[in-house]
Amino acid sequence: MSAPAPHHGAVTAPAADDDALPGALSAALARFEEHLSAELGRSAHTVRAYLTDAVGMLRYASARGAADMSDIRLLDLRGWLADQERRGLSRATLARRASSVRTFTDWAAHRGLSDTDAGARLASPKRGRRLPSVLTVDQAVRLLDLAATMADDPMGLRNAAMLEVLYASGIRVSELVGLDIGDVDEARHTLRVTGKGGKERIVPVGLPALNAVDRWRQHGRPGLACDASGSALFLGARGRRIDPRAVREVVHRFVREVPGAPDIGPHGLRHSAATHVLEGGADLRAVQEILGHASLATTQVYTHVSVERLRSTFEQAHPRA
Numbered sequence: 001m002s003a004p005a006p007h008h009g010a011v012t013a014p015a016a017d018d019d020a021l022p023g024a025l026s027a028a029l030a031r032f033e034e035h036l037s038a039e040l041g042r043s044a045h046t047v048r049a050y051l052t053d054a055v056g057m058l059r060y061a062s063a064r065g066a067a068d069m070s071d072i073r074l075l076d077l078r079g080w081l082a083d084q085e086r087r088g089l090s091r092a093t094l095a096r097r098a099s100s101v102r103t104f105t106d107w108a109a110h111r112g113l114s115d116t117d118a119g120a121r122l123a124s125p126k127r128g129r130r131l132p133s134v135l136t137v138d139q140a141v142r143l144l145d146l147a148a149t150m151a152d153d154p155m156g157l158r159n160a161a162m163l164e165v166l167y168a169s170g171i172r173v174s175e176l177v178g179l180d181i182g183d184v185d186e187a188r189h190t191l192r193v194t195g196k197g198g199k200e201r202i203v204p205v206g207l208p209a210l211n212a213v214d215r216w217r218q219h220g221r222p223g224l225a226c227d228a229s230g231s232a233l234f235l236g237a238r239g240r241r242i243d244p245r246a247v248r249e250v251v252h253r254f255v256r257e258v259p260g261a262p263d264i265g266p267h268g269l270r271h272s273a274a275t276h277v278l279e280g281g282a283d284l285r286a287v288q289e290i291l292g293h294a295s296l297a298t299t300q301v302y303t304h305v306s307v308e309r310l311r312s313t314f315e316q317a318h319p320r321a
Helices: 023-039 044-063 074-086 091-110 137-149 154-169 173-177 207-224 244-255 266-279 284-291 301-317
Strands: 190-194 200-204
Touching (some): 023 044, 074 091, 137 154, 137 244, 154 173, 154 190, 154 207, 154 244, 173 244, 173 266, 200 284, 244 266
Antiparallel strands (some): 190 200
16 A cells, blocks of 8 residues: 655645546546445436545545545645635535545445544534525516417427426426326326435326326326337427436426516425425425425425515514514
8 A cells, every 4th residue: 555645735736537547546536436326326326426426536536646535634625625615616516526525535444444543523604694596486486487388399298398398296306307297196196206315205296287187197207208218208309218418407497487487497496385385384394205305304495485585574564673
């Protein structure tokens, strides 16, 4: 095992591809990827996020002399995070990257690739509480009415159905694109969705959304379907299961047409749905189940949204606010 090379101050890691890493580091990265995907069953998106963070750290450490995992020290990890902060990354992004790297170094130590876990004492920057942007109820209605007026061809019918489902159910964009035709239960007014970690849950959905989905299935989907469509509910222009990027483009495009609406994507519709349901009197734990949150603390951010909006309304309306 090589001895740690001397460190000569902060060095920005070279913008090279993964092949430029020392062999031992590249091999560790490949084994980590296999661990995440094959052993833990993480989604492709999650694996890609972990690897992107790990690669950035490894490039930084490699530029400072690290040739294998045992050469990486806490000083390297702190320097890497400081370099990211100087680049202007948000606290939330820095916290996520620190978490990814701690997972990586912990795994390496348990697999015997490193004598110590350098990330065990790596602290995450405290996240600032940033409330999510949401539509007002009136803006949400305008958005869906606009989509309905443009539902005069297969793509328009699909777009209207997707927007209705996203707002009605509060599901994630990944869950929307993963829906199959058989996941829609019209009799029970529910959707069967597959969330993070492959966990299935049943989500209630309203009649307007179900009607929009039915119109899409009857009059829109047949015009786009092909042999590659399979059982996918929502299809792209070429007939395959729609891509999340296409859904985001649709949401942003329609939201831009709503006067005064914040620039939000599918996740913003999820935030809006949760906020409006809570403001309507729903129980917080019920909303947690609908959204598929593992922790109630994640759902509680929507109570903050409601309080902040209430305070804003009060300050604008009360003469002595």
